[in-house]
Amino acid sequence: LMLDKQFGEAGDTIVIEDFMTGREASVLCFCDGTHIKPMTSAQDHKRAKDGDKGLNTGGMGTFSPSPFYTDDVKEFCEKHIYQPTMDAMKTEGRDFTGILFVGLMLTEDGPKVLEYNARFGDPEAQVVLPRMENDIIDVIDACIDGRLNEIELSFEDNAAVCVVLASDGYPEHYEKGKLIKGLENFEGKDKEGYYAFHAGTKKTDEGIVTNGGRVIGITAKGANLKEARANAYRATEWVDFENKYMRHDIGKAIDEA
DSSP: OOSSOTTGGGGSSOOOOOOOOSEEEEEEEEEESSOEEEEEEEEEEEEEEGGGEEEEEEEEEEEESOTTSOHHHHHHHIIIIIHHHHHHHHHTTOOOEEEEEEEEEEETTEEEEEEEESSOOTTTHHHHGGGBOSOHHHHHHHHHHTOGGGOOOOBOSSEEEEEEEEETTTTTOOOOOOBOBOGGGGOSGGGTTEEEEESSEEEETTEEEEOSSEEEEEEEEESSHHHHHHHHHHHHTTOBOTTEEOOSOTTHHHHHO
């Protein structure tokens, strides 16, 4: 990089980073510029294939909450990560209002920040928001008005699992335009707690077709992770399209632990 100038001037300076190991966890936070309120935790599966094999993707599935994000970890993050981040941004004159996505690595030396994103994470939000008991508009209004401290976030005492239905070949080469069947199966009161979140889809005269690598996020809730996982995988059978692909082990290791 530096001697052969493979990337031109971009190789003049390099950054050496720690290689951190441990469990990953994602925490989405509401922010009003001064106050920060973390939501319930989630954990993502990035690799394309079962057993965490294959290429990295934008996320093949998630579950919430993460059993590794304990009360002690939560307390540490609130004291040493979340609020200090808000305070530092305010000190720099960069008051942040919106959603702060904090990607954590739970190392042997304690929680460390892998990344920040200024948005709802996908598909993390698809297992976090269905468990939120607050009216999201009330919370967003409080963020805008700078009174987030008046809001007490509340989440259901249950679990949720999201399984991403992707186009076979993702994240490299895949075909689009495949007709999606069965979305009507998510309608009706008996299907409460089941969700089909559109990602790479497109509405056409023939119906809704695939239009991306990650097509639909199938989310289901349950009393615990095992039940939520069973419900989510049952719901994946309600939808079908040519070249449909998914991982079959989202949350499995945690479920069996």
